[in-house]
Amino acid sequence: MTEHLSINGGTIAYDVTGEGPLVVLAHGIGDSQHSYRFLAPALAAAGYRVANVDIRGCGDSSLGWDGYSRTDIAGDLVAVVRELGGPAVLVGQSISGGAATIAAATAPELIAGVVELAPFTRAQAFDLGGLLRVKRFRAGYTQLAQVIMWGRAANWLKYLDVALPVKPADWDAERARIEAKLSEPGRVKALQAMCKTSPADAGAQLPNVRCPVLIVEGSLDPDWADPRAEGEKILADLPRGLGELVVVDGAGHYPHVQTPERVAELTLPFLNRTLARA
Numbered sequence: 001m002t003e004h005l006s007i008n009g010g011t012i013a014y015d016v017t018g019e020g021p022l023v024v025l026a027h028g029i030g031d032s033q034h035s036y037r038f039l040a041p042a043l044a045a046a047g048y049r050v051a052n053v054d055i056r057g058c059g060d061s062s063l064g065w066d067g068y069s070r071t072d073i074a075g076d077l078v079a080v081v082r083e084l085g086g087p088a089v090l091v092g093q094s095i096s097g098g099a100a101t102i103a104a105a106t107a108p109e110l111i112a113g114v115v116e117l118a119p120f121t122r123a124q125a126f127d128l129g130g131l132l133r134v135k136r137f138r139a140g141y142t143q144l145a146q147v148i149m150w151g152r153a154a155n156w157l158k159y160l161d162v163a164l165p166v167k168p169a170d171w172d173a174e175r176a177r178i179e180a181k182l183s184e185p186g187r188v189k190a191l192q193a194m195c196k197t198s199p200a201d202a203g204a205q206l207p208n209v210r211c212p213v214l215i216v217e218g219s220l221d222p223d224w225a226d227p228r229a230e231g232e233k234i235l236a237d238l239p240r241g242l243g244e245l246v247v248v249d250g251a252g253h254y255p256h257v258q259t260p261e262r263v264a265e266l267t268l269p270f271l272n273r274t275l276a277r278a
Contacts, residue, residue, distance in 0.1 A: 002060060005083055012076050013060035014053040018044030021275040022084055025052045026077055028094030028118075028253075030156050030191040032059030032181065034174070035093065038260035039267070046268055048275075051084055053077065055096060057190030059181070068193040070095060070120075070202045074102035078110060086110035089274055091267065093117040093256065094223075095194055097215075098202030104213075105205035113212045113274035115267055118221050118253045121234050122203040130225025136162060140222025140253075144195060151192040153182040162222045163253035206237035213243040214270045216263060218251030 004011045015033060023043055027035040033052040044050045054061040055073050065072065077099060081088045089112055092100035097119020104111040131138045143159035146152065157179060168174070182188050215234055217227040224230045231245040248255045248262055256263045 004060075005080060007076055007079050008066075010056060010062040010065050012053060012056060012062075012080060014051050014080060016049060016051050016084070017041070018047070018049050020047040020049050021271070022081065022086060022088035023048045023050050023271060023275075024077060024080055024084075024088050024090050025050060026055055026073070026090065026092045026096035026099065027053075027058070028096060029194045030058070030182065031178065034059070034177065035254070036091075036256060038168075039091075039256045039263055042260070042264040043267065043271070046264075046271075048271060049084075051080060051088075053080055055099075057187070057194070063186040063190055065190075068190060069197045070098040070199060071102055073099035074106065077103050078107045081107070081110045087112040087275070089113040089115065089271055091115040091117065092119065094120055094253065095197070095199075097121050098199045101202045101209060101213075102205045104211050105208035108210050111211055113214075113270065114209070115214045115216065115270060116234070117216050117256055117263065118218060118223065118227075119215065119234065120199045120202075120223070121206065122230070122237065123198055123200040127225055134225040136165075136220060136222040137225040144223075147192060148195045151188050153179065153188050153191075156182065156188075156191060159222075164258055165220045165252045166250065166258055168257055203237065206234065207239065209238055209242060211242070212270070212274050213238060214266065215243060215245045216255055216266060217245065217247045218253060218255045218258070219247050219249050220251060221253045223253055 090100040097116035098121040146155040221227040235243040
């Protein structure tokens with residue numbers, strides 16, 4: 001059953017399944033908790049209490065927030081952990097990877113570890129060389145730029161086609177669900193606002209993280225010309241020895257959707273090590 005947490009006049013929706021140490025899942029831009037439809041049951045079955053969150057402006061969470069930055073989302077995630085009783089491991093994808101970094105740095109008593117899936121956690125320099133060399137990067141960049149400029153759901157759906165180089169079996173139904181949600185008044189505006197935010201706030205907090213961090217990148221992620229290099233830069237900005245990086249061959253920007261079994265294989269040992277110490 002979906003729960004709703006009131007925060008500063010808005011509401012954050014989340015579902016809780018399973019029993020055990022707490023894991024909080026946070027999806028990326030333009031999505032919902034349904035993004036974790038494969039991973040959440042696997043974690044719950046392995047003995048974890050899984051809170052699957054609709055981040056502000058998405059899914060069944062409310063619209064009309066004052067901001068959609070990673071810092072804003074981090075505050076919501078910390079509030080959910082506090083409501084449910086931490087400590088917790090945060091699993092954040094894309095924008096929520098950056099939010100999880102901020103949450104870990106600013107609420108270390110509540111956040112025991114962070115798993116970042118294809119995270120936007122650092123400010124990005126314009127990569128002209130990458131755009132010229134790497135077709136998938138150019139294709140993804142073009143669609144995201146049009147989302148930022150024009151705020152059209154059609155461009156977001158074209159981006160998703162590039163971001164998932166291999167589609168899951170339920171993709172036709174899932175794509176239709178995403179398109180229907182974005183047709184609700186205000187949803188694309190929230191998506192556009194998130195696309196316009198800078199990851200600089202998350203990057204500034206990387207040196208302040210004190211818990212273990214697992215970074216999972218897809219080798220075919222269209223958000224970077226070289227996803228491995230991006231992951232290595234995040235590691236370099238973390239305190240020495242805290243982070244580990246895994247690149248999933250053939251995965252795009254949604255490894256938990258495209259390769260959920262592999263992501264579960266990586267995440268479960270991390271949870272076992274991290275929450276056992278909490």
